[in-house]
Amino acid sequence: MSGEVWVYSESEAVASEVATAADDVAKGASAHVRMVDISSLRPTTRGSGARLLLKGPPSPEVSPAVAAEALARAARELAPLAILLGATRDGREAASRLAAKLGVGCMAEVAGLASDGQGMTGERDVFAGKVVAKVRCRFPAVATVKVGAYPRAVAQPADAQEKDVGPIPDQTKTLGREKKQAGSVDLRSAKVIVSAGRGVKKKEDLAILAELATAMRGALGCSRPLSSDLGWLPEEHHIGLTGVTVKPDLYLAVGISGQLQHVAGMKDSKIVASINTDKDAPIFQASDYGIVGDLYQVVPALRRALAARR
Amino acid sequence: MKIAVCVKHAVDEAELKIDPAGNPLLAGAAGKMSTFDKNAVEEGLRLKAAHQGAVVVFTVGGAESKKTLKEALAMGADRGVMVVSDPTALDALRTATMLAAAMKKSGPFDVVICSEGASDTYTGEVPPMVGELLGVPYVGYARKIAVEGKTARIERSLEDSVESVEAPVPFATSVVSEINEPRYPTLIQIMQASKKPIEELSGEELAPAGSRTWVEVLSMSSQPTARKHVMIDGSPDEAAAKLLDALSKEGVLK
Numbered sequence: 001m002s003g004e005v006w007v008y009s010e011s012e013a014v015a016s017e018v019a020t021a022a023d024d025v026a027k028g029a030s031a032h033v034r035m036v037d038i039s040s041l042r043p044t045t046r047g048s049g050a051r052l053l054l055k056g057p058p059s060p061e062v063s064p065a066v067a068a069e070a071l072a073r074a075a076r077e078l079a080p081l082a083i084l085l086g087a088t089r090d091g092r093e094a095a096s097r098l099a100a101k102l103g104v105g106c107m108a109e110v111a112g113l114a115s116d117g118q119g120m121t122g123e124r125d126v127f128a129g130k131v132v133a134k135v136r137c138r139f140p141a142v143a144t145v146k147v148g149a150y151p152r153a154v155a156q157p158a159d160a161q162e163k164d165v166g167p168i169p170d171q172t173k174t175l176g177r178e179k180k181q182a183g184s185v186d187l188r189s190a191k192v193i194v195s196a197g198r199g200v201k202k203k204e205d206l207a208i209l210a211e212l213a214t215a216m217r218g219a220l221g222c223s224r225p226l227s228s229d230l231g232w233l234p235e236e237h238h239i240g241l242t243g244v245t246v247k248p249d250l251y252l253a254v255g256i257s258g259q260l261q262h263v264a265g266m267k268d269s270k271i272v273a274s275i276n277t278d279k280d281a282p283i284f285q286a287s288d289y290g291i292v293g294d295l296y297q298v299v300p301a302l303r304r305a306l307a308a309r310r
Numbered sequence: 311m312k313i314a315v316c317v318k319h320a321v322d323e324a325e326l327k328i329d330p331a332g333n334p335l336l337a338g339a340a341g342k343m344s345t346f347d348k349n350a351v352e353e354g355l356r357l358k359a360a361h362q363g364a365v366v367v368f369t370v371g372g373a374e375s376k377k378t379l380k381e382a383l384a385m386g387a388d389r390g391v392m393v394v395s396d397p398t399a400l401d402a403l404r405t406a407t408m409l410a411a412a413m414k415k416s417g418p419f420d421v422v423i424c425s426e427g428a429s430d431t432y433t434g435e436v437p438p439m440v441g442e443l444l445g446v447p448y449v450g451y452a453r454k455i456a457v458e459g460k461t462a463r464i465e466r467s468l469e470d471s472v473e474s475v476e477a478p479v480p481f482a483t484s485v486v487s488e489i490n491e492p493r494y495p496t497l498i499q500i501m502q503a504s505k506k507p508i509e510e511l512s513g514e515e516l517a518p519a520g521s522r523t524w525v526e527v528l529s530m531s532s533q534p535t536a537r538k539h540v541m542i543d544g545s546p547d548e549a550a551a552k553l554l555d556a557l558s559k560e561g562v563l564k
Contacts, residue, residue, distance in 0.1 A: 064438075064450075065447070065448065068442075088468075088469060089450070089451050089466075089467075089468050089469060090468065092434050092435070092438075092450075093438045093448070093450050093451075095435075096402070096434070096435040096436075096437075096438035096439050096442070097438045097439070097441070097442045097448070099402075099403060099435070099439070099524075100403060100406065100438070100439040100442035100443055101442060103403075104403075104524060105401060105403060105524025105525040106402060106403065106433075106435055106524075106525065107525055108402070108432075108433035108434065108435050109432075109433070121528065125432075126430065126431050126432070126530070127321060127323035127326055127334065127430055127431075128323040128324075128429065128430075128432075130323055130326060130328070130334070130532055130534075131326075131328070131334045131530050131531065131532045132530070132531060132532070132533065133527050133529070133530045134527070134528040134529045134530075135525050135526065135527055135528065136525070136526050136528050137524055137525045137526070138524070141524075171447035171477065171478065172447050172449055172475050172476060172477040172478075172481075173475065173476040173477075174473060174474070174475055175463075175474040175475065175476055176473070176474045177471050177472070177473045177474070178471060178472050178474075179470060179471050180470050180471055180472060191562075191564060192562070192563075192564060216563070216564065217564045218564075224487070227488075228487055228488045229491070235453075235467060235488055236469075236470060241429075241432060242346070242426065242427070242486065242487060244469075249561075249562040250557060250560075250562040250563065259324075260323050260324055261345075261429070267534075267535050268535065270560075270562060271557065271560050271562045272537065273553060273556075273557065284539070284541070285537070285539070286534075286535075286537060287537055287539065288537050288538040288539070288540060288560075289538070289540050289541075289542055289553055289556055289557070290539070290540070290541045290542065291541075291542050291549045291550075291553060292541065292543075293546060293549060294546075297546040298546045298549060298550060300546075301546035301547045301549070301550035302550040302553070302554070304547065304550070305547070305550040305551045305554050306554065309554065
């Protein structure tokens with residue numbers, strides 16, 4: 001064992017978060033952190049450790065399949081204790097394939113990482129966020145680190161060791177990539193989110209919620225039915241287990257019943273307020289402030305009250 | 311076209327009870343087909359409708375898992391393969407190892423479909439692992455799948471982009487719930503499903519020597535975020551004003 005904890009993410013920003021998690025693992029395992037780049041060295045990747053550049057894959061576009069194979073080839077030779085990736089969709093794919101190639105365990109979307117020297121532990125949400133599970137995996141191990149759970153590591157320039165892993169053919173071909181119609185504000189960084197649910201009767205009525213969001217200098221989100229079933233908003237507005245996870249200062253749930261899958265995506269919000277006609281709606285259990293009422297009356301009232309204050 | 315679909319008999323998270331000390335009461339907890347697996351079954355049935363062939367559903371788990379297999383059969387799958395294994399000792403790699411071994415026995419398959427993650431544990435690791443262990447190309451998070459001859463075109467739904475990927479058949483994939491609207495089986499289909507064949511295999515026999523549970527669960531606890539639960543009453547205008555007052559005091563109103 002070389003006593004190393006490797007960090008890789010296709011996203012530079014996520015890589016610098018994973019680096020912070022890797023520091024915690026390295027501390028407990030008396031190991032060193034190594035930031036890994038594939039194909040080309042990214043000058044700005046922030047990490048606290050030494051660097052490793054895996055050369056061989058042809059293009060700067062590194063698919064999860066190619067990343068997994070490059071990391072596996074290097075790991076078989078250099079035997080790191082742990083390889084940490086970011087729990088993005090691409091990262092989850094790459095980590096799972098990497099673990100299967102190496103025949104080692106993979107902890108999914110963990111936070112609170114630590115090491116007892118023989119393996120690592122982490123915490124993850126299960127049962128739609130109702131329960132937190134503490135999991136452990138013996139070294140060597142792979143894990144994906146929950147996005148947004150760690151601060152970004154500060155930049156520490158270091159020389160990169162290079163390793164040729166040989167050419168890696170990709171069995172699939174990326175034909176194109178289209179940006180999703182991003183909302184005016186990124187939900188992950190929004191301080192205020194107004195979120196719409198099934199209580200909204202028709203697509204056109206979303207305008208009054210969008211206006212409220214703008215008046216509160218926030219962004220508009222929604223529960224799954226509005227984006228997936230009804231298609232009233234693009235998928236990137238969907239907050240929940242399979243959508244975006246957010247933690248704004250204020251989360252205002254409007255006409256959202258509060259299914260566990262939705263709450264899983266917003267339960268770390270600082271303050272939650274909700275408006276719903278049903279006094280027994282589960283959203284009130286997940287709220288600091290609740291108004292039992294018709295959103296078609298309460299939302300315009302909020303607009304008026306906001307306008308009167310400014 | 312031979313289509314394999316993986317389903318999981320998951321803990322019904324909405325029904326799961328928590329004791330006063332915060333321990334989830336998992337023994338005897340209610341189960342259901344993992345929510346998003348219905349989309350995986352539906353996509354398998356749609357591919358079959360377009361290309362003929364058969365849909366075989368696979369599951370790994372205890373005796374209870376048969377209910378989920380039957381539900382998939384009622385939706386329209388042709389037959390089921392039940393890999394019997396103690397569900398408390400299954401991590402992603404062990405599950406995937408058993409699924410891939412079972413598929414090799416009754417395959418080869420042109421398409422292997424999973425959902426993006428189980429609604430209870432949501433690791434999302436089993437689908438790529440199955441693809442890897444079968445040695446076929448894998449393209450996950452599909453929101454659209456079109457197969458033409460020996461080539462599939464898949465739209466991958468990523469965090470802030472949609473990626474179009476071309477993969478050769480055979481391939482494995484995971485689907486996101488936006489991909490389709492799962493059908494509900496009719497009463498007749500549910501009755502007919504009981505006549506469809508289910509093959510039982512032993513997980514321990516399928517898993518190669520040296521295979522084990524890699525990721526262990528040390529503990530589970532429920533500590534919901536403490537909320538104030540203040541209900542605000544009055545007319546819409548009164549309630550709105552009171553809410554804004556409260557939010558100002560909290561310092562969360564910009």
